[in-house]
Amino acid sequence: MTDRWEAAAEAQIRTAQARGEFDNLPGMGKPLPGRNTPYDESWWIKSFLEREALPTDLLLPTPLQLRRRIERIPDEVRDLPTEQAVRAYVGDLNAQVLAWLRNPTGPRVVVRPANADEAVRQWRAARDRSRAETGPAPQPPRSRRGWWRPWGRRA
Template sequence: MTEAWEAAVEAQIHGAVQRGEFDNLPGMGKPIPGRGMPYDESWWIKSFLEREALPSDLLLPTPLQLRRRIEQVPDEVRDLPTEQSVRDFVGALNAQIVAWLRNPTGPQVVVRPVNADEVVRRWRDERRPSGDPSGRPAATPAPPSSTTRRPRRGWRLPWRRHRQD
């Protein structure tokens, strides 16, 4: 059965060659890519990333991808128009970090959430005109918080008497 099938396939290939269906194919006369190089087990992944123009960061484990995104936060928020959009961006990144921290996979790499206030402070500093000596930000400030915090008093031990002088 297989011999008959192979003979039929060979006959079709031979007929296509005779009709010239294999003439002028793309890459005809060019060397086969990778020929003469040592065998690489992940050749198909590399060729896929190159062909689809995808970044190689996709191959990194999740914690390393998160660390790389944390390093790129200043560049990512630089062109955002408002403080709220900066906070939204950092919030979305922190949500991904917290999701990974709840169920870590891959190598154990330290990944901490990003401090949104620090990112906003740097964002404001970059947007401040260079000739403005005042500490006022160029962008509109964030709306005031609805909760106000009272100043913290020193710790008191409940079992000690406090002198009233």
């Protein structure tokens, strides 16, 4: 049975070659990528992450991912508009940390919840620094519409 299947597949390949369906394919005449490099067991994972433009942090175990996210809090909250949004972000991250602490998986790594007050303090400091660098925000021009002079009113 397998011999007939292989023969049928080979026949289809030969007819496709005769029709020219394999001519002018992308990469034709170019060497195979990674041909002269040493063998790497996780080559397919690395190529998948590169092809899909995914961060390599996804390969880390959960506690290390959480620690990385806690370390990156100042960068993540820098563009948030309000203190309440910063506290909500830190609260969501702390909920994930507590969920992991209740049912730990992966290596035994110390992970502590983030301090929301410290995150807000750093957020304010970064915001004040950026305002000092750029100067005060320009005020919109005052319009005369809606401006009223009680003494200039006609009766």
